[in-house]
Amino acid sequence: MSLIRLEKITRRYQMGGETIHALREVSLTIARGEYVAIMGPSGSGKSTLMNLIGCLDTPTSGSYHLNGADVSDMDDNELAEVRNREIGFVFQTFNLLARSNALHNVELPLIYAGIDTDERRRVALEAIESVGLTDRMHHKPNELSGGQRQRVAVARALVNKPSILLADEPTGNLDSRTGEEIMALFEQLSRSGNTIIVVTHEEDIARHARRILRIRDGLIASDEVQGRS
Numbered sequence: 111m112s113l114i115r116l117e118k119i120t121r122r123y124q125m126g127g128e129t130i131h132a133l134r135e136v137s138l139t140i141a142r143g144e145y146v147a148i149m150g151p152s153g154s155g156k157s158t159l160m161n162l163i164g165c166l167d168t169p170t171s172g173s174y175h176l177n178g179a180d181v182s183d184m185d186d187n188e189l190a191e192v193r194n195r196e197i198g199f200v201f202q203t204f205n206l207l208a209r210s211n212a213l214h215n216v217e218l219p220l221i222y223a224g225i226d227t228d229e230r231r232r233v234a235l236e237a238i239e240s241v242g243l244t245d246r247m248h249h250k251p252n253e254l255s256g257g258q259r260q261r262v263a264v265a266r267a268l269v270n271k272p273s274i275l276l277a278d279e280p281t282g283n284l285d286s287r288t289g290e291e292i293m294a295l296f297e298q299l300s301r302s303g304n305t306i307i308v309v310t311h312e313e314d315i316a317r318h319a320r321r322i323l324r325i326r327d328g329l330i331a332s333d334e335v336q337g338r339s
Contacts, residue, residue, distance in 0.1 A: 112175075113273060113305055114140040114163060119172035121158050121328075132158040134328040135172065140307070142273070145300040147316035148309045150325035157278075159325060160309045164197055164276050165189045177273050194223065198267030198275045202282035204259045206251045212262045213238060213247040219270050237265040241295060257288035264295060268304070275299065277308045281315055293318045 121133040133155045140146055150156035161167040162174060165181055168189070173182045181192055193199075206215045216237050220230040238247045241261040251259050260280060267275055277296070281289030297318060300306050308319060316322050317336070324332045 112139040113142040113144075113177055114138070115173075115175040116162070117173045119162060119169045119174060121155075121162065121167070122170045131328050133162070133169070136328070136330055138323070138330065140305070142305055143300075143303050145296070145306045145318075145320045146308070147319035147322045148307065148325060149311065149313070149316050149322060150331075151311070154325045155328040156309055156325045158328075160276065160278060160307075163274070163307065164199065165193045194219070194270065196273045198270065198272040200260070200263050200267050200275065200277040200280050202279040204251070204256075204263045204283070206259060206262060206266075208251055211248050211250050212243060212254065212258075212265075215251070215262055216247075216265045216269055219266060223270065234265075234269055237269040238262075240268065240299075241265045255288070256284050257291050260284065260288075260292050261295065264292075264299075268299070273305060275304055275306045277306070279310055280308060281310075281312070289315065 116136055116138040118135040118137055119133055120135055123130040123132060136159065148156050148159060158167070162169060165176070168184070169182055173180060176192065177196055179192070181189065184192065213234055217230050217234040220233060225233070238244055241264050243258060243261050243265065246254060246258055254262065281292055284292065293315060296306055296308070308315065310316050320336055322334045322336065323330055
């Protein structure tokens with residue numbers, strides 16, 4: 111069974127008197143454990159597709175099944191529950207709490223999930239270790255480099271063991287060398303069996319994925335599976 115299955119997904123927006131067709135009957139399946147990049151120019155529909163996959167938005171028409179559940183018609187509260195359970199988000203801007211250390215930032219989703227203190231600490235430490243930041247876990251974001259901050263954000267995204275790691279321009283605020291380090295981390299996570307979806311406009315970042323979806327004018331223009339030597 112596919113982890114993600116979109117069938118004839120359409121998303122339209124009204125802007126003034128104009129109808130914007132952001133996605134036009136897009137059908138797509140992504141299997142558990144896949145590493146996928148979504149690419150497209152500004153206005154192509156890639157951000158709309160990311161928001162739908164991430165349960166931040168719902169389609170105008172069509173169906174979306176995530177991990178066997180039909181999320182197409184869920185209300186905001188139901189979508190929030192699905193996001194917390196199924197999806198770990200990584201953003202370009204890190205979105206860390208400035209006054210909290212790395213470990214506490216990673217613990218936050220577990221606090222919201224009501225996990226008790228001892229279990230929360232154990233799981234957060236495991237996540238911090240998985241991104242290679244055990245020696246920096248008591249540092250606050252302003253005491254960390256950009257790459258280290260993004261590693262904290264990745265650990266936070268993984269801490270609930272989500273079905274999908276969804277990364278929006280994850281290297282956008284990083285220099286090229288640090289960006290490569292983060293993509294190497296994604297490679298490692300992919301080899302460990304995580305399902306990863308990266309939204310990017312950068313060809314070299316997309317090339318790290320096993321599969322590249324190119325979106326143009328609200329349609330999937332190409333779906334390329336990359337060979338590996």
